[in-house]
Amino acid sequence: MARLDPRTFSRALFRAVGMDERDFCFGMSKVFFKAGKVCGGVRWKERNREEREGKRIGRREEREGKRRGRREEWEGKRSERREEREGKRIERREEREGKRRERREEREGKRIGRREEREGKRRERREEREGKRRERGEEWEGKRRGKGRGRKEKRGER
Numbered sequence: 001m002a003r004l005d006p007r008t009f010s011r012a013l014f015r016a017v018g019m020d021e022r023d024f025c026f027g028m029s030k031v032f033f034k035a036g037k038v039c040g041g042v043r044w045k046e047r048n049r050e051e052r053e054g055k056r057i058g059r060r061e062e063r064e065g066k067r068r069g070r071r072e073e074w075e076g077k078r079s080e081r082r083e084e085r086e087g088k089r090i091e092r093r094e095e096r097e098g099k100r101r102e103r104r105e106e107r108e109g110k111r112i113g114r115r116e117e118r119e120g121k122r123r124e125r126r127e128e129r130e131g132k133r134r135e136r137g138e139e140w141e142g143k144r145r146g147k148g149r150g151r152k153e154k155r156g157e158r
Helices: 006-017 039-136 151-155
Strands: 024-026 031-033
Touching: 006 024
Parallel strands: none
Antiparallel strands: 024 031
């Protein structure tokens, strides 16, 4: 194309657009068209613009699709990380609750153990007192009523 004469190139171009040679003529530095005949070139330009616009829109939609895909992928990864963090948080909470439950049960066990120990000591002392009374020949009347014996009863007075 670089070897073609500009007039020859222009003539070929106008024929490709659909113009007849009678619709234009060449001057020294310009091309002159008959009135109303440039419309063919304008129509060709508009058709060409529509094609370019179509291609441009297609490329834009393609880019948007890629962006949307990347965004969805990113959102998916983000939600996975969020779910993972939530899972870890739940595990830690359950672990803490388990440890608390164990400590509570341990304290309760110790408390019950101490209570049983105290009751055992009380039982032993009671049995010891009862044994001493039997040795002395006193009779055990069972549980005491009220707050206990009065002063007179302790001294032996009635």
